[in-house]
Every structure is written in C-alpha cells, then in structure tokens.
Amino acid sequence: MNSVGEACTDMKREYDQCFNRWFAEKFLKGDGSGDPCTDLFKRYQQCVQKAIKEKEIPIEGLEFMGHGKEKSENSS
Amino acid sequence: MVKYFLGQSVLRSSWDQVFAAFWQRYPNPYSKHVLTEDIVHREVTPDQKLLSRRLLTKTNRMPRWAERLFPANVAHSVYILEDSIVDPQNQTMTTFTWNINHARLMVVEERCVYCVNSDNSGWTEIHREAWVSSSLFGVSRAVQEFGLARFKSNVTKTMKGFEYILAKLQGEAPSKTLVETAKEAKEKAKETALAATEKAKDLANKAATKQQQQQQFV
Numbered sequence: 001m002n003s004v005g006e007a008c009t010d011m012k013r014e015y016d017q018c019f020n021r022w023f024a025e026k027f028l029k030g031d032g033s034g035d036p037c038t039d040l041f042k043r044y045q046q047c048v049q050k051a052i053k054e055k056e057i058p059i060e061g062l063e064f065m066g067h068g069k070e071k072s073e074n075s076s
Numbered sequence: 077m078v079k080y081f082l083g084q085s086v087l088r089s090s091w092d093q094v095f096a097a098f099w100q101r102y103p104n105p106y107s108k109h110v111l112t113e114d115i116v117h118r119e120v121t122p123d124q125k126l127l128s129r130r131l132l133t134k135t136n137r138m139p140r141w142a143e144r145l146f147p148a149n150v151a152h153s154v155y156i157l158e159d160s161i162v163d164p165q166n167q168t169m170t171t172f173t174w175n176i177n178h179a180r181l182m183v184v185e186e187r188c189v190y191c192v193n194s195d196n197s198g199w200t201e202i203h204r205e206a207w208v209s210s211s212l213f214g215v216s217r218a219v220q221e222f223g224l225a226r227f228k229s230n231v232t233k234t235m236k237g238f239e240y241i242l243a244k245l246q247g248e249a250p251s252k253t254l255v256e257t258a259k260e261a262k263e264k265a266k267e268t269a270l271a272a273t274e275k276a277k278d279l280a281n282k283a284a285t286k287q288q289q290q291q292q293f294v
Contacts (some may be wrong), residue, residue, distance in 0.1 A: 001102045001103050001110075001112070001113040002111065002112050002113075003113075003114050004112040004114050004131060004133055005106055005114075011115060012115075015115075016100075018098070018201075019099070019284065020099055020100060023096060023099065024092070026094065027120075027162075028092045028095060028164045028166060029164075030124070030165070032120045032124040032126070032164075035120065041118065044115075048114050048116065049116070056143070056178055057155050057176075057177075059129075059131060059157065059176065062157065063127070064127065065159045065161070065170075066159065066172045066185065074093060075114070
C-alpha cells in the first residue's frame with residue numbers, strides 16, 4: 001500500500017513489517033513493552049507528517065475517537 | 077437530519093487473528109478505491125491499550141448527477157481518519173472512522189466494536205453503527221425559511237395596498253356629490269331667473285294692455 005507521501009512508501013512498508021510482527025507476537029499476548037519499531041516509526045513519521053503539511057491535509061486539532069471534533073472550515 | 081445505520085457482522089476467525097489482519101487488510105481485491113494508507117499517530121497507554129490513528133485517501137466516486145451538482149468536489153480525493161483502540165486484555169477493539177474533507181457536502185461517521193462472538197469463542201463479531209449527514213439539509217431549510225419570510229412581508233404589502241385603494245375609492249364619493257349639488261343649484265338659479273324674467277315681461281304686458289283699455293273709455 002502506498003503512503004500519501006510518495007517518498008515515504010518504503011519507510012512505511014519497513015515500519016509496517018516491524019509493527020505487524022511485534023503486534024501479533026508481543027502486544028496481543030500481553031507484552032506491550034519494548035516496542036522495537038520506535039526508530040523506524042520516527043523516520044516514517046518525519047516523512048509522512050511533512051507530506052501531510054505540504055498537501056494541506058487537515059488532520060490538526062481533531063480529538064481522538066471524534067468526540068467533540070471540530071469541522072475544518074477548509075473542508076471542500 | 078441524519079441517516080442511521082446499524083449492523084452486525086461475523087468473521088469466522090479468532091479475535092487475535094482479526095485484530096492482526098485489521099492492520100494488513102490493504103490492499104485487497106475489494107479496496108481499489110483506497111489510494112493511500114498511513115499511520116499518523118500510535119501509542120501504547122499505561123493500561124496496555126494500543127491507540128492508533130490511520131489516514132486513508134479514497135477515490136471520490138459520485139453518480140453523474142452529483143458530479144454535475146458539485147463540480148468542485150469531483151477533483152478532490154476523500155481524506156478519512158480511522159481512530160482505534162485495541163484492548164487485548166478484554167479482547168475488544170473499538171474504531172471510529174470519518175471523512176475530514178468534503179464535509180460541507182456530506183459526513184459519514186462509523187463506529188465499530190469488535191469482540192469475541194457470543195456463540196463461538198473462535199469467531200469474532202463486529203457491531204457497526206454509522207451516521208450519514210449533510211449540511212445541505214440546512215441549506216434547504218434556510219431556503220424555505222427565507223421564502224416564508226418574504227411571502228409574509230408581501231402579504232402585509234397586499235393588505236396595505238387594499239386598504240389604501242379602498243380609502244381612496246370611498247373618499248371620492250362625498251366630494252363628487254358637492255360638485256353635483258353646485259351644478260344643480262346653478263341650473264335651478266338659471267330657471268328661476270328665466271321664470272322671473274318671463275313673469276316680469278308678462279306683468280309689463282298686462283299693465284300696458286290695461287293702460288290702453290283705460291284710454292279708450294275717456
């Protein structure tokens with residue numbers, strides 16, 4: 001699957017692979033500590049957050065799980 | 077006015093398989109409309125829950141009549157956020173998904189709860205609720221309100237116009253009689269004068285005749 005930032009797709013796939021392994025083998029079995037993917041995640045996030053800003057995707061200020069969410073004035 | 081959807085689905089796989097598959101479901105043969113997928117936030121809470129926010133880009137497929145009505149929306153893909161909480165201790169997952177653009181046209185919100193199937197612990201059930209809303213409903217209500225307000229204002233003008241013209245028509249009647257009376261009086265005066273003149277003439281004639289008769293007897 002592609003990332004919204006074309007340059008981030010490889011970083012995304014690398015991170016996803018790491019996460020999926022940790023999620024199934026550790027997290028779901030009750031071991032939520034020691035996330036081995038933090039570095040990969042950091043690199044991936046730097047790239048994708050930049051792409052999001054460039055494309056002006058309005059993800060800012062939206063409360064988690066949508067409670068009391070704001071509707072962006074710039075929505076087309 | 078919101079359209080509400082309620083549904084339930086069952087997956088014949090265990091909850092941990094379903095939760096793992098949740099992160100790997102794109103791409104698949106049925107997701108050609110999903111263009112991009114990104115995790116934009118993720119954290120493990122102190123109580124061992126996984127919070128994630130996923131950003132999806134999807135194609136904006138509309139029927140042709142909608143494309144004609146909303147040409148500005150056609151060019152833009154839809155951005156969707158999917159927030160999720162995975163709780164492995166309780167074997168449940170909750171998701172909330174909604175679109176963050178095209179919102180003035182339509183907002184679709186979906187809330188899902190994934191849990192172990194009540195009949196078969198090897199299966200997973202999904203409780204799904206959705207709300208479809210559009211601010212165009214507000215626009216049509218505003219148009220109606222404006223139409224009614226303008227109509228009421230015109231009714232007031234209609235009644236004032238009626239009262240005006242009625243007063244005008246009823247006001248002209250008395251002033252018309254005065255003119256007639258003046259005319260009639262003028263006519264009457266003329267007749268009287270004429271009659272008086274005739275009488276005077278007659279009297280004069282009579283007097284003249286009497287004088288002639290008197291002269292004859294001498």
